[in-house]
Amino acid sequence: MVSTLDDTKRLSIATKLADMKALQNLLINNEQQFIQDCTDDEIRDRLQDMLKDDQKNLGILDTVIVQYGVKGEPKKTSQKMIEQVQELMEGSELTLFEKVQEHELLKHKQTMAGLLIHKAAQVVGADVEAAIAPLNTVNFENRAHQEQLKGILEILGVRELTGLQPQQGLWARVQDAVAALTGVVGSVVTRTDDEMTIRELLLMDHTKADTLFMEILSANDPQKIQEYFGQLYKDIKVHGMAEEQVVYPAVRPYYEHTQEIYAQTDEVMEMLDEIKAVDPASSEFKAKVEQLRTAVRTHINQEEKDIFPKLRDNFSHEQQKQMATEFKTAKSRLQEQMAASLTEQDS
Incomplete structure (x- = not known):
């Protein structure tokens, strides 16, 4: 008789997807808080765009998890880390620069988790690759967000250290980096909807x-x-x-x-x-x-x-x-x- 139990590899991917969803909710909460706390209109606008992307990407992650078809729960260590970071973000112990710096590290963590799942799918089975295909959009946008956050950190960091504005041309460099990333990714096209038809x-x-x-x-x-x-x-x-x-x-x-x-x-x-x-x-x-x-x-x-x-x-x-x-x-x-x-x- 054929068993329908999941094997360890597929369960591990399911757990990693659950970790990503939990972290995605934290990223959204962080960005909502940053928008409230930031007084720079240009940075606020970029954070607003990032928030829209992340809200859309939460929907894409939901779709990937359902299409994958194996249920997983976030690791306890992941849940504990998220709770600790959320407490820091909601408190007054860190400056806005320090909070955004932590946020950029979380974006890196999310990017690497998505890329790891993509690579794992390649060795587990072609059906897994088919199920997680929309994750490519999330991975691309997280990498683009990292470049945007580097620019925001440069502005906030220079202001915090010197009280002065950084040199001009920052956002042009950021956009060049995102454009170069788009060239590397090639055929990946970001979705404008948070839900497929x-x-x-x-x-x-x-x-x-x-x-x-x-x-x-x-x-x-x-x-x-x-x-x-x-x-x-x-x-x-x-x-x-x-x-x-x-x-x-x-x-x-x-x-x-x-x-x-x-x-x-x-x-x-x-x-x-x-x-x-x-x-x-x-x-x-x-x-x-x-x-x-x-x-x-x-x-x-x-x-x-x-x-x-x-x-x-x-x-x-x-x-x-x-x-x-x-x-x-x-x-x-x-x-x-x-x-x-x-x-x-x-x-």
Whole structure:
């Protein structure tokens, strides 16, 4: 019987993502406090832009965590560090310069965490890379923020030490550094929305499923096959149930074959449970997975060919974003329920 327990590598990435979300909330709180405390209009404007980016990036982190599909909690040491820093930031012990200096270090910590997750995904599995793809935007913007913060620190530091203004040309240097960084990153384009549309989220799920099927069918190690199928099982189950709760009821008035889509989903769910009972080392396992892949691909093709245009033509961009939020919330709730159920089965 195939287990759906997460392996250590995937759980470690989930924990690091949870650390990033907790730290992202601290960064937002810090920037809100800086904006209140700062009297320099230009610095305030740059902090306002940074705050907007970080609020958007919190939404992107939420999306990555749900798409990843493995639940994690922040490490206790991370939570303790965040509480200590928050106490310092809210107190009067540090000057504004010192607080922003600490904030820049936190940005560096967040940047390195995002890059580490990206590198870890490359060695754990292609499906993990697919799930965390939006994290590239967060990583890029955190690195750009570091350059902006260096400029803010130069101004605040010179004023604090000398009472004088730093030399002119500072912001031009900062913008040159950000532009150079953009050139290094290349194809990364920052998002202007804090939420993807429902079609974008569904496409991410479809891509991840395709990747997991490829990993299962190309693997020869039963343990790796078990790991990949365990993730596929959870992803497709949660995806299908969330669609039945959010997407299909919304599109039903515009699509006459909605019941057919429901039936396809039920068939896939039954196939998943059937495969779960098969030994991944047996000769029939991959044959059944291949049958499942065909069924899932048929469902995806119909969804992308028929339902996606209905979503595009009958729902505004804002409505599609709202549906994405509801879909993500449903997936998160279902993931928690499934994790609790698996824990009970193993105890």
